[in-house]
Amino acid sequence: MMPLRKFEYEEIGEGRLVINLGPQHPSTHGVLRLIAELDGERVKKVLPIIGYLHRGFEKIAENRNYPMIVPLTDRLDYLSAMSNNMVYCQAIEELMNIKISERTEYIRVIVLELQRIASHLASVGFFGNDVGVTFTAMMYTFRERELIINLFETLSGARLTYNYIRIGGLREDLPKGFENNVLQSIDIIEKKVDEYEEFFSENEIFRRRTQGIGVLKLKDAINLGATGPVLRGSGLKSDVRVTDPYTIYDRFDWDIITEKKGDCFARYNIWINEIRQSISIVRQALNGLPKGEINVKIPRVIKPEPGEVYSKIESPRGELAMNVISDGTPKPYRLKIRSPAFCNLSLLPTISEEGLIADLIATLGSIDPVFGEVDR
Amino acid sequence: MEIIAFGVISFIILLASIGMVASKNMVHSALSLAVAFIGIAALFISLEAEFLAMIQVLIYAGAVVVLMLFAVMLTKRDRESPR
Amino acid sequence: MEYLLSLLVYLSNPWVKGLVGGIGLALAIAGSIVLLLWVERKFIGRLQHRYGPNRVGKFGILQLVVDGIKLLTKEDIIPDAADKTVFKLAPIIGFAIAFLPFLAIPFSETMIVSDLNVGILFILAVSSMAVVPTLMAGWSPNNKYNLLGGMRAAALMISYEVPMGLAIIGVVMLTDSMSMVEIVKAQEKIWFIFPQALGFVVFVVAAFMEAARLPFDLPEAESEIVQGWTTEFSGMKFAMLLFAEYIHSILASLLIVILFLGGWHGPILPAPIWILIKTFIVMLILMWMRATVPRVRIDQLLNVGWKVLIPLAMINIAFTGTARVILG
Numbered sequence: 132m133m134p135l136r137k138f139e140y141e142e143i144g145e146g147r148l149v150i151n152l153g154p155q156h157p158s159t160h161g162v163l164r165l166i167a168e169l170d171g172e173r174v175k176k177v178l179p180i181i182g183y184l185h186r187g188f189e190k191i192a193e194n195r196n197y198p199m200i201v202p203l204t205d206r207l208d209y210l211s212a213m214s215n216n217m218v219y220c221q222a223i224e225e226l227m228n229i230k231i232s233e234r235t236e237y238i239r240v241i242v243l244e245l246q247r248i249a250s251h252l253a254s255v256g257f258f259g260n261d262v263g264v265t266f267t268a269m270m271y272t273f274r275e276r277e278l279i280i281n282l283f284e285t286l287s288g289a290r291l292t293y294n295y296i297r298i299g300g301l302r303e304d305l306p307k308g309f310e311n312n313v314l315q316s317i318d319i320i321e322k323k324v325d326e327y328e329e330f331f332s333e334n335e336i337f338r339r340r341t342q343g344i345g346v347l348k349l350k351d352a353i354n355l356g357a358t359g360p361v362l363r364g365s366g367l368k369s370d371v372r373v374t375d376p377y378t379i380y381d382r383f384d385w386d387i388i389t390e391k392k393g394d395c396f397a398r399y400n401i402w403i404n405e406i407r408q409s410i411s412i413v414r415q416a417l418n419g420l421p422k423g424e425i426n427v428k429i430p431r432v433i434k435p436e437p438g439e440v441y442s443k444i445e446s447p448r449g450e451l452a453m454n455v456i457s458d459g460t461p462k463p464y465r466l467k468i469r470s471p472a473f474c475n476l477s478l479l480p481t482i483s484e485e486g487l488i489a490d491l492i493a494t495l496g497s498i499d500p501v502f503g504e505v506d507r
Numbered sequence: 508m509e510i511i512a513f514g515v516i517s518f519i520i521l522l523a524s525i526g527m528v529a530s531k532n533m534v535h536s537a538l539s540l541a542v543a544f545i546g547i548a549a550l551f552i553s554l555e556a557e558f559l560a561m562i563q564v565l566i567y568a569g570a571v572v573v574l575m576l577f578a579v580m581l582t583k584r585d586r587e588s589p590r
Numbered sequence: 591m592e593y594l595l596s597l598l599v600y601l602s603n604p605w606v607k608g609l610v611g612g613i614g615l616a617l618a619i620a621g622s623i624v625l626l627l628w629v630e631r632k633f634i635g636r637l638q639h640r641y642g643p644n645r646v647g648k649f650g651i652l653q654l655v656v657d658g659i660k661l662l663t664k665e666d667i668i669p670d671a672a673d674k675t676v677f678k679l680a681p682i683i684g685f686a687i688a689f690l691p692f693l694a695i696p697f698s699e700t701m702i703v704s705d706l707n708v709g710i711l712f713i714l715a716v717s718s719m720a721v722v723p724t725l726m727a728g729w730s731p732n733n734k735y736n737l738l739g740g741m742r743a744a745a746l747m748i749s750y751e752v753p754m755g756l757a758i759i760g761v762v763m764l765t766d767s768m769s770m771v772e773i774v775k776a777q778e779k780i781w782f783i784f785p786q787a788l789g790f791v792v793f794v795v796a797a798f799m800e801a802a803r804l805p806f807d808l809p810e811a812e813s814e815i816v817q818g819w820t821t822e823f824s825g826m827k828f829a830m831l832l833f834a835e836y837i838h839s840i841l842a843s844l845l846i847v848i849l850f851l852g853g854w855h856g857p858i859l860p861a862p863i864w865i866l867i868k869t870f871i872v873m874l875i876l877m878w879m880r881a882t883v884p885r886v887r888i889d890q891l892l893n894v895g896w897k898v899l900i901p902l903a904m905i906n907i908a909f910t911g912t913a914r915v916i917l918g
Binding site: 532534535538541557558561562564565569570572573576577580581 | 715
């Protein structure tokens with residue numbers, strides 16, 4: 132067990148209580164251990180202890196050939212597996228200067244945006260769970276997520292870890308009737324998102340529990356390396372799809388959602404509105420979907436020149452990036468992942484000072500870490 | 508009939524009071540005090556003063572004992588004193 | 591047959607009436623808990639877009655029985671550093687105190703175990719005593735989660751008592767008597783929810799707090815402090831604490847029906863059936879709120895209890911008093 136370095140050598144103040152929100156907990160999104168020093172109900176210090184899901188991903192990747200790593204990347208941020216596949220394949224394609232076909236680009240965008248919708252639906256559901264609506268919100272948002280997951284099942288055969296986006300293209304082409312299914316599902320989701328917004332935002336108790344809680348100032352957000360909805364919730368209009376456009380995102384027309392306040396309610400609003408923007412992007416992409424080949428000709432053994440690449444995308448949680456260093460062999464020399472949930476989680480001690488325990492849980496829910504990514 | 512009731516109730520009150528004074532643990536004393544208060548309320552009922560009995564339970568066993576328990580549980584004690 | 595009917599005359603003897611009534615009530619309440627818990631699980635399941643339990647028994651009816659057997663056969667763990675006497679006593683006392691108020695509740699004009707002439711005060715007094723076993727259960731296991739949950743539960747319980755009492759004063763002012771039978775009899779012409787609308791609102795919020803139901807279910811806020819004040823209790827002790835809380839919520843709904851919704855008055859059906867129907871509807875509303883509404887934070891709840899409900903209840907008393915004096 133990791134020693135409690137910080138608390139062992141520091142005096143615990145008078146009348147303070149140290150509690151352990153342990154790794155098994157009905158509400159910490161995965162295995163996270165939080166050691167909280169409380170003064171009554173006020174949280175004075177929080178120390179997150181992670182590493183319970185560490186599987187040695189980066190070390191394993193050093194012993195595998197490049198195409199063998201694609202299924203491994205699925206398991207990083209398991210709630211949005213397509214994004215992980217995408218960042219890895221994008222890195223390798225950049226390293227080897229592979230130009231992929233138009234149809235693949237469009238399909239990748241459609242799949243990524245659908246994945247964003249699914250992940251945000253899960254985030255909203257879990258957030259409602261943390262605030263106290265026992266499972267009701269989760270049941271309803273997961274019903275919509277099922278629509279998207281069933282679509283992905285027709286694409287790739289799996290419901291959570293898809294292994295669909297490959298180096299140089301995709302696993303296989305879209306099945307018959309996929310476009311119509313997507314359009315139908317999106318119509319249903321669009322109506323339901325309005326319902327969910329009404330369910331949460333008009334509820335006085337929900338607003339009291341989330342407005343003004345876990346406020347993150349813009350200066351702190353930039354200095355501590357937050358990205359994604361956490362950063363946009365504090366007011367900075369920063370989205371990798373716009374600042375460093377990848378694939379064909381510059382052909383579509385959508386807004387970046389930002390909120391000014393930086394509290395939990397703002398972050399939740401960003402999720403809901405980003406679902407709407409993703410729906411519009413999917414519609415635009417389906418409109419312009421060209422015909423053609425999916426996969427391009429790439430060498431049988433992938434052996435990039437010695438070099439280094441850093442490629443980043445906007446995953447539903449923030450800026451997900453991969454740094455691949457190759458040395459001319461079929462196995463990478465080093466694969467480093469910059470995971471957004473890890474950097475966002477490091478904000479937790481700063482923004483939960485002087486709050487109550489209930490606020491700590493709500494803040495953790497609004498940052499929404501996924502521990503496959505945090506621990507790798 | 509009334510004499511038997513009086514005897515039994517007084518016995519309970521006496522036991523509770525002795526328990527409260529002689530117990531080493533403060534939470535046990537507070538709880539014995541609650542029993543004593545309820546016994547006194549029973550005595551009030553036997554004197555046909557029901558209203559007073561209910562007020563006694565409401566105020567004493569419901570609020571004063573709770574106040575004492577809060578005070579015992581929320582203040583700091585020395586390490587050597589028993590729990 | 592005539593022999594059994596002739597025994598009924600003994601029921602006028604208060605001793606026999608108390609004994610038979612008490613045992614009968616205990617069995618009836620136990621039976622109704624099982625039924626109501628099944629209804630709750632199915633109802634909340636349907637509200638959450640899923641079936642409730644439907645494997646055990648025809649519609650999942652035997653699920654509660656099976657759950658009870660499971661809890662009975664679990665190991666009864668007593669932590670080493672716990673205060674053993676208080677630890678064992680807390681569920682027992684909690685369970686017993688939960689049953690007591692039912693002795694003064696009228697199910698019809700004659701069906702009442704003991705018609706005290708301070709009936710409503712008795713119910714209020716015994717409910718207020720329910721704080722003590724909660725504190726005992728929070729303190730004795732010597733565990734931080736228990737302590738946090740116990741303190742929260744005790745704070746919640748003392749904040750509802752004063753508004754509840756003040757709302758009851760409004761009703762008592764309209765009936766001139768504290769006996770439960772008189773209160774229901776006085777609602778023959780018009781149910782008290784209409785003249786005492788403000789008192790009704792205050793009483794309903796205070797009753798939700800007493801029942802420790804969402805939105806006020808901090809004591810066992812699952813997503814925050816694991817199981818709250820019942821964390822260290824296992825097996826039958828946990829079942830007793832759970833049932834005690836559920837009985838509090840049944841009592842709260844019964845009180846709402848008797849004080850404000852007309853008690854047993856109703857057109858065709860006999861009196862006890864009306865009370866049961868109305869209580870069932872109020873409990874359905876409680877379950878509905880449990881499935882839909884998020885949880886209130888402790889300081890917001892104390893705010894509501896002390897700074898909002900008490901002034902509203904006092905305004906209600908002043909208004910009722912002046913109306914009574916003016917209209918005679």
